[in-house]
Every structure is written in structure tokens, then in C-alpha cells.
Amino acid sequence: MEHMPEIRISGSRPPLDARPLEKRVGLIILATDHTSEVDFARMVASGRIGVYVARIPYANPTTPQNLRGMQPALAAGAALILPDEPLDAICYSCTSASVVIGDAEVEAAIASAKPGVPVVTPPKAAVRGLRAFGARRISVLTPYTVETSRPMADYFVGHGFDIASFTCLGFEDDREMARIAPSALVDLARDATHPDAEALFVSCTALRSALVAAQIEKALGRPVVTSNQASAWNCLRLCGDETVHPEWGRLMTLPLGPA
Known part of the structure; x- marks a missing residue:
């Protein structure tokens, strides 16, 4: 039998940063979504901003009834993103569902799991x-x-x-x-x-x-x-990132402005 090494605990504990990344953006997407996560990785994520994703159940076809059916899952989806840790913004990445459910209802559902976090919807x-x-x-x-x-x-x-x-x-x-x-x-x-x-x-x-x-x-x-460009722009500006990105359209050169 090979000799098993002794495992010891280090006598010193390294200091901890306040956060692994300075800013945190939560992203709630449909189980079937191919695009939002990729777009946010491209336009929002950086060495300063982390994007943290939760998927919630969704079944096609894309009808008002099926879109509205996602509302009960919003709070649970939000709660799965870095539980008990604050976020700087959280986006529910579905334009048509946000319209059908209503911005205020989306915000209320997410706030029940992540109180005080600015909520972004694509519309x-x-x-x-x-x-x-x-x-x-x-x-x-x-x-x-x-x-x-x-x-x-x-x-x-x-x-x-x-x-x-x-x-x-x-x-x-x-x-x-x-x-x-x-x-x-x-x-x-x-x-x-x-x-x-x-x-x-x-x-x-x-x-x-x-x-x-x-x-x-x-x-x-x-x-x-x-939709994704506007949501990314909104999330970046909420994180204090005013970097100009004309390659993603003129909107990405503007400050956030009033709601």
C-alpha cells in the first residue's frame, strides 16, 4: 500500500476580499433561452462586474397564457442567485412576459426574494x-x-x-x-x-x-x-459603468437618464 501523506491545516488564514467581483448582476432567464446569457456575458460581464444566472421553467408556444405562467417562478428564481448576498441589479430577461405580467408585478415578485435590488425588465x-x-x-x-x-x-x-x-x-x-x-x-x-x-x-x-x-x-x-441591448445598458449603468460601446449601438454611448 502506498504511503498516505498527512493532511495538515494551514496555520494562517488568508484575508478575504469584500466580494470576488466589485459588482453583481443577477439574470433570470427562461429554461429555453439561447441568447440572453451569451449577450450578457459579452456586453455586461467583465473583470469588475459578474453576471449570475438562474433559469426558470417555461414551455412553448409563446402565448400570453404561457408567458403569464412564469410569474410564480420569479421569486424562486431570484432566490437562487447568490442566496443571502446583495446584488447591484437583477434582470428578468423576457420582454413579452414582462409586458403580459406587468413591470410592477415582476418587480414585486423579485423583491420578495431580493429586497432593495433594482429590477430591470427589457420593455x-x-x-x-x-x-x-x-x-x-x-x-x-x-x-x-x-x-x-x-x-x-x-x-x-x-x-x-x-x-x-x-x-x-x-x-x-x-x-x-x-x-x-x-x-x-x-x-x-x-x-x-x-x-x-x-x-x-x-x-x-x-x-x-x-x-x-x-x-x-x-x-x-x-x-x-x-431587448438585450437595452437591458445590458440599464444594468451596466446601474453598476456605475459608463463605458462607451458604439459597436453595440448608439444606446451604449448614452447615460441612463430618467425612467
């Missing part, structure tokens, strides 16, 4: 982004069905926007939405933007639209706000 972040540009008359592009797009239209009208045009693609499965090529989104965005629109909002955290936001802006000659 609320998009509203802040569009207002940062001073845009009031907008075009909207979604991958959803008409049934799921209707609450989105009502949401933006309710926040004081004039919708010049609203285009949806008719998809029912968020996994298929994630498979739409970013290059195709550039052409779709061009077709969906009304000549009188001051900005375009591309909805849905499943879409890889943040990758081509700057490219879409170049094609349109006007500002573009996408």
Missing part, C-alpha cells in the same frame, strides 16, 4: 432607451404572433409612444426565434421601419439583434433599441 429598459434618444414616434419589430404582439403594442402606447408601424414575424417557439440569423434581422428591420419613425425597437430577448444593432442603425440612419 422598461427599452422605454428608457427610446426616451434617452428623445424618440416618441417609433416602429416596432417582434418575432411573435399577432396575439402575443398585441400586449406589446398596448404597452408602448401606454407609455406615451406613437407607433408608426408594428411588424411581427409569426413565430411561436422562442428556440426558433433564436435561430433567426442576425444578418436576416438587418433586412427585416429595414422593411419594418416606417419612414416617419424616429427610432426602431426590436423586441425579444431570444433574438440575436444586439449583435447587429449598430449595423441596423447604419442601414436605417436612426437609433435602434433591442
Whole structure:
């Protein structure tokens, strides 16, 4: 038998940093989500900011009823992110569900597990982004069905926007939405933007639209706000990160501004 070494406890204990990383962003995503985690790793995570992810149950098709069904899981999802430790921001990364459930209800559910943490939802972040540009008359592009797009239209009208045009693609499965090529989104965005629109909002955290936001802006000659881009921008600014990233679109060059 080989000789087993003695295991000893070090006589000195190293000092501990207050946190492994200075800032913490929580991210609650759908079990089926292919895009949000990757986008946040690219746009938010850094040597200073950590992104911590929890997935919650979700079943397609993407209907208002199924989206609303996620509400009971929000508190449990939030509680799984660094339990008993504070966060600097927490994002529920589903645009259509945030609209159907309601921003206030999403915030209340998350606050029950993470009290005092600023809550970001993609539609609320998009509203802040569009207002940062001073845009009031907008075009909207979604991958959803008409049934799921209707609450989105009502949401933006309710926040004081004039919708010049609203285009949806008719998809029912968020996994298929994630498979739409970013290059195709550039052409779709061009077709969906009304000549009188001051900005375009591309909805849905499943879409890889943040990758081509700057490219879409170049094609349109006007500002573009996408779900993941707006959420990332909001979370970065809440963490005190004012770094300018024009490669992710003009929004990533602006301060947060009022809600």
C-alpha cells in the first residue's frame, strides 16, 4: 500500500476580499433561452462586474397564457442567485412576459426574494432607451404572433409612444426565434421601419439583434433599441459603468437618464 501523506491545516488564514467581483448582476432567464446569457456575458460581464444566472421553467408556444405562467417562478428564481448576498441589479430577461405580467408585478415578485435590488425588465429598459434618444414616434419589430404582439403594442402606447408601424414575424417557439440569423434581422428591420419613425425597437430577448444593432442603425440612419441591448445598458449603468460601446449601438454611448 502506498504511503498516505498527512493532511495538515494551514496555520494562517488568508484575508478575504469584500466580494470576488466589485459588482453583481443577477439574470433570470427562461429554461429555453439561447441568447440572453451569451449577450450578457459579452456586453455586461467583465473583470469588475459578474453576471449570475438562474433559469426558470417555461414551455412553448409563446402565448400570453404561457408567458403569464412564469410569474410564480420569479421569486424562486431570484432566490437562487447568490442566496443571502446583495446584488447591484437583477434582470428578468423576457420582454413579452414582462409586458403580459406587468413591470410592477415582476418587480414585486423579485423583491420578495431580493429586497432593495433594482429590477430591470427589457420593455422598461427599452422605454428608457427610446426616451434617452428623445424618440416618441417609433416602429416596432417582434418575432411573435399577432396575439402575443398585441400586449406589446398596448404597452408602448401606454407609455406615451406613437407607433408608426408594428411588424411581427409569426413565430411561436422562442428556440426558433433564436435561430433567426442576425444578418436576416438587418433586412427585416429595414422593411419594418416606417419612414416617419424616429427610432426602431426590436423586441425579444431570444433574438440575436444586439449583435447587429449598430449595423441596423447604419442601414436605417436612426437609433435602434433591442431587448438585450437595452437591458445590458440599464444594468451596466446601474453598476456605475459608463463605458462607451458604439459597436453595440448608439444606446451604449448614452447615460441612463430618467425612467
